[in-house]
Amino acid sequence: MDQVSLLDIHEVRKSFPKPDGGELLVLDGIELTLHEGEIVGLLGRSGSGKSTLLRLIAGLSSPASGSVTYLGQPVAGPPEGIAMVFQSFALFPWLTVLENVEIGLEALGLPRDEIHRRALSAIDMIGLDGFESAYPRELSGGMRQRVGFARALVVHPNIILMDEPFSALDILTAETLRTDFLDLWAEGQLPIKGVLIVTHNIEEAVLMCDRILVFGSNPGRILTEIAVDLPQPRSRLDPAFREVVERIYVAMTASDAARPPETRAERFPGTGIGTVLPRISSNLLSGLLEAVAAPPYDGEADLPVIAAALYMEIDDLFPVAETLQMLRFAELVGGDIRLSVEGKQFAHADLDARKQLFARHLLSYVALAAHIRRVLDERPDHRAPWSRFSDELEDHMSPDAAERTLRAVISWGRFGEVFAYDDQTQMFNLENP
Ligand SMILES: Nc1ncnc2c1ncn2[C@@H]1O[C@H](COP(=O)(O)OP(=O)(O)OP(=O)(O)O)[C@@H](O)[C@H]1O
Numbered sequence: 001m002d003q004v005s006l007l008d009i010h011e012v013r014k015s016f017p018k019p020d021g022g023e024l025l026v027l028d029g030i031e032l033t034l035h036e037g038e039i040v041g042l043l044g045r046s047g048s049g050k051s052t053l054l055r056l057i058a059g060l061s062s063p064a065s066g067s068v069t070y071l072g073q074p075v076a077g078p079p080e081g082i083a084m085v086f087q088s089f090a091l092f093p094w095l096t097v098l099e100n101v102e103i104g105l106e107a108l109g110l111p112r113d114e115i116h117r118r119a120l121s122a123i124d125m126i127g128l129d130g131f132e133s134a135y136p137r138e139l140s141g142g143m144r145q146r147v148g149f150a151r152a153l154v155v156h157p158n159i160i161l162m163d164e165p166f167s168a169l170d171i172l173t174a175e176t177l178r179t180d181f182l183d184l185w186a187e188g189q190l191p192i193k194g195v196l197i198v199t200h201n202i203e204e205a206v207l208m209c210d211r212i213l214v215f216g217s218n219p220g221r222i223l224t225e226i227a228v229d230l231p232q233p234r235s236r237l238d239p240a241f242r243e244v245v246e247r248i249y250v251a252m253t254a255s256d257a258a259r260p261p262e263t264r265a266e267r268f269p270g271t272g273i274g275t276v277l278p279r280i281s282s283n284l285l286s287g288l289l290e291a292v293a294a295p296p297y298d299g300e301a302d303l304p305v306i307a308a309a310l311y312m313e314i315d316d317l318f319p320v321a322e323t324l325q326m327l328r329f330a331e332l333v334g335g336d337i338r339l340s341v342e343g344k345q346f347a348h349a350d351l352d353a354r355k356q357l358f359a360r361h362l363l364s365y366v367a368l369a370a371h372i373r374r375v376l377d378e379r380p381d382h383r384a385p386w387s388r389f390s391d392e393l394e395d396h397m398s399p400d401a402a403e404r405t406l407r408a409v410i411s412w413g414r415f416g417e418v419f420a421y422d423d424q425t426q427m428f429n430l431e432n433p
């Protein structure tokens with residue numbers, strides 16, 4: 001096959017210094033090639049290093065070792081010809097749509113009328129015709145994100161890097177913008193040659209991508225690559241589409257087998273204090289346990305099947321199932337969820353017994369919960385401020401992730417009555433909530 005490669009990534013490792021002097025390895029052994037004409041998806045859990053990899057490609061940071069090559073040249077600093085689209089765009093509120101898009105071109109030093117012409121054409125293409133002189137505050141979220149796309153496209157980049165570009169939009173708006181983008185791509189109207197898109201959303205990846213790289217965490221690495229040989233436009237209802245989604249589930253739940261044997265003993269993904277926790281309510285956790293425990297599943301079910309039974313998107317169900325696995329109420333194997341003995345006990349218990357069981361598992365398997373409890377037990381007044389733990393978490397993760405993680409553990413701590421948190425005073429305490 002004679003494919004032109006736009007981007008080559010070889011043996012890339014990336015780590016960040018920890019304040020205690022150690023290193024946090026975030027990406028390891030990354031191999032990736034983007035060919036002309038491809039949309040490639042990067043799919044994986046929070047913290048698996050997807051955004052970090054995009055930043056390396058965009059020349060915003062450099063790898064510890066390995067190479068990032070764009071059109072045969074090593075990337076050192078932001079290359080002309082690679083543009084980024086972020087989750088939400090920081091538009092300049094005091095500039096119009098047209099001016100916000102023109103900004104993307106100003107660094108290129110083009111003649112004024114060329115800048116104007118190209119900006120208008122990008123605005124037109126992405127469906128913002130008629131909004132040239134509107135200000136960002138006058139636009140819906142979806143329209144603002146279109147401005148973000150126009151700003152990236154206007155430079156006529158070879159490669160566009162998209163970091164969860166639809167995830168901040170409501171479902172319908174996301175679907176419309178995604179479809180518009182794919183139509184333009186299929187018609188060859190976009191002035192770009194290849195796309196890398198980061199997403200959390202399995203269906204989005206299967207809708208858009210020619211190939212999908214599934215990432216695992218700790219350290220971030222590519223577990224497997226899945227080709228999507230379905231013609232565009234794709235339909236979620238197509239059995240062949242469902243089959244690809246199912247294969248990705250299997251790949252994501254089989255991550256243990258892909259680990260080196262010495263860590264495989266860790267059958268349930270570990271939670272160090274630095275693990276980013278998802279915000280999943282105890283109601284959702286109980287709901288999934290009950291559903292899987294009930295007939296006809298009796299403790300074991302295919303994830304896509306149970307998702308359909310619960311009227312949930314599988315992408316929303318997956319983190320719930322993963323949280324049950326982390327708490328050892330269930331195990332994920334080959335695309336199935338299987339309840340543990342305690343998971344079944346929980347499903348059949350009354351509320352008080354559920355809280356006790358939950359508390360026991362929370363303290364045993366979620367290192368951060370045990371840590372918070374220990375700190376509170378040791379302090380004479382049994383109180384500690386939010387910052388006591390958020391500062392600590394920020395040694396391991398971004399401030400955003402630290403906030404989400406603390407919120408998650410607070411809601412679980414409340415349910416299990418392991419500790420309480422007062423939003424007003426921002427203090428953790430041991431008073432019974
Ligand atoms: N500048 C930084 N300093 C220290 N650690 C960082 C930095 N940037 C990222 N990390 C850590 O690197 C890991 C990977 O982060 P990254 O943002 O790339 O993950 P991600 O896969 O994009 O996650 P998400 O799906 O939540 O966006 C995380 O543990 C994160 O906390």
Ligand SMILES: [Mg+2]
Pocket residue numbers: 050051052163
């Ligand atoms: Mg990210």
